[in-house]
Amino acid sequence: MTAAHPTLASLADDLAAGRTTARKLVEDCLGRIADPAGEGQRVFIHVDRDAALAAADAMDALRRANAAPSRFAGIPVSIKDLFDIKGQVTRAGSRALEDSVPAETDATAVARLRRAGFVVIGRTNMTEFAYSGIGINPHYGTPKSVYKREVGYVPGGSSSGAGVSVADRMAYGALGTDTGGSCRIPAAFNGIVGYKPTQSRVPLDGGIPLSSSLDSFGPLANSVACCAILDAVLADEPITALVPRPVKGLRLAVPTTVVLDDLDDAVAKTFERALEILAKHGALIERIEMPEFFDVGVMNAKGGFSPAEAYAWHRYLITSKGDVYDPRVAARIMRGASISAADYIETVAARPSLIARAAARIAPYDALVLPTTANTPPKISDLAADDAFTRENLRALRNPSMINNIDGCAISLPAHRAGEIPVGLMLAQSGGNDRKLFEVAAGVEGVIRS
Template sequence: MKNAPTLATLADDLASGRTSARKLVDSCLAKIADSSGEGARAFIHVAAEAAIEAAEAMDRLREVKAAPSRFAGIPISIKDLFDIRGQVSRAGSRALDDSAPAEADAPAVARLRRAGFVVIGRTNMTEFAYSGIGINPHYGTPKGAWQRSVGHVPGGSSSGAAVSVVDGMAHGALGTDTGGSCRIPAAYNGIVGFKPTQRRVPLDGAVPLSSTLDSIGPLARTVACCAALDAVLADETFVPLQPRPIRGMRLAVPTTVALDDLDDEVARTFERALETLSRQGALIERIEVPEFLDVAVMNTKGGFAAAESFAWHRYLIAGSGDVYDPRVSLRIMRGESISAADYIDLLVTRKSMIARATVRLAPYDALIMPTTANTPPRIADLADDKAFTKANLLSLRNCTLINMSDGCAISLPCHREGEVPVGLMLAASAGADRRIFELAAGMEDAIRV
């Protein structure tokens, strides 16, 4: 995002007095309220009064040199999946309207607040996080950044999260990623989205989709922004990011599944990025990853998402199923036919897949592939269920490979200014989060030239 402020530049501006937390919050609130923008669809709830009070408190703390972190006072958005004390967590649905307000912040939200970030509001999402497209029939669908007058999907399920960042309604966003829900909307909107090693950020206080695959991660404008937010979410000491030189990077392009049926624009843009990296000294090898073939087999009956979401939803959907988006309830109900034996088979197969994939990827710094096989579809083209299903599967496919193999991954834009957004994904086995950030920081500017 050219000329857009980063968390680092905002922190510098706050420290020098060139801006204040109150000014940042007022600017974000004005953009949310702009009737010509996407604020009414990107947000389900705007915490204007609370955000102003928090911003003023951070300004007072900074005046007496007691700000909790250099980022204190920067507005961020929270996906509607998370508990925020005193608010109802609806998960983009109407089925939870009568739920009691949360008694405490989710740990991820609490950690962001503890660092002084200001919660500007709750962002829209695919109902119960069950789609990579981002359409929501209950609260409306925010248009993605690409050719907004035409109306392309924002990506899901963290749809409002991505739009809030790209439109300057927040300077970072808290999302979740079960099969790409941070990375897909980042790719479709030309920003950065990160899926951490799952165990690094606690899932408590977030409405689950799949306890096996759910991860909590940030969406922001740059790799360094995501790294800073990730450190807060993982409750780790923030260490400034040191980009790795491109020369000598060992990158593997998986030819199994990940390059199948790519849109022409995705294929061209991705290959151009590979050529750029190769010219600058990256060592790129195309390899087969047969473990990726296991994913389609595991998902034949709906996989972990169907089994685990049905277990969570079965009583709610029995009483309020008519309120659900039919495209969501249909996928949840697939879990009803998954037996205990089927589920145990999934666990065994995944454990084997993770072990084999970890060994295969060990010689490389990262896998590199397109984040999504497709470019953002037009909203109007997805009224047909068949077209929606095809687009949804293409959006999720590559990202899901990494969730299923228990990896960590980042999506960063690799298209040029004025081109359709295309995301490039770097991924590695669990625990390689810092390495992925360093690699991504080293290439994020080069691959867009």
């Protein structure tokens, strides 16, 4: 990473050497958030200015006393508005929860970040109730992707503010959620790294659910190693050095089923260039059929998990406050009202076999490799009509949602070159192979934009 986009490790080194302080890092982030020429007002729903400065001062004092809770203590991170933070209202990007009681405790994921000494700088904007991969929010505004700000491209969702907060250095890491791509899509659309862990890896308490079957909590950051550090903290595991796997000899499978269909020209071109680079560096690339990706559509044909499970959570709130919901979100939630219990149970029953078959398919390979999204970030102005929005939303969600359905883990890396429209390269593994995937991704990251 460049000095403009430092890694967590480089920031930790600077803190340890006295080249910077936690207060300086927080003040710099707060300055970028407050910049009237920037996206801060749309990226953040709430900024914890006083609390962040106080936490930074505390971390600086602990470091001077050789008592910092980790070498990363004092580094600012942002928290998606879906998570409980003690004393704050969790709005989930909505107006429907504005009068809710403030949270009594931090979500476990937030508490673990704090315990490691990370400084919570604020709550980031998101698609209302996390229900879209585009990132448009009619209540709090839509932050623009880093690409050609003067034009205005969508940031990706649902962790829209999370992605832009990292890309614009308003935070050096972000806590997001991923039900069908909500960490990976904003990463792809903003040229950063986003990680979706195996679902069981990070506790889901303290986060407003979208789909209890598919939800997972993960990080967005500037590098694979940064995401690995944050993932270890979130999973309550020791932070260990990430050793990249050499690209030479990696066995990478390119699924040809569904996920290569209907790609934007820039996505197809960038993806094929990435494969050529990996092959040049000695990766063994095999194109394989993956019928399990077709079977995801079959399993979800009667509605799937998200509408049914979202409706179960929202049915009383949307009855009393549906008039303040984003109409596009409300429409998707209400689809769950027509899904029968029998159809839902049938979907639940079909999933274990799908997960097992997908794991067996992936087992011979170090990772699957595929485009993160079928599309590049669309222009915000092009999505005013509902049909255009629906089309691009489905194209953004299609590929990443495959991994949620098979309960895998996946990471999106930037694959485009400077000046090109952002395109993400996704690497994926079956559930439980998170550490292996980080090692493979770190190796791929080292060559992919050469």
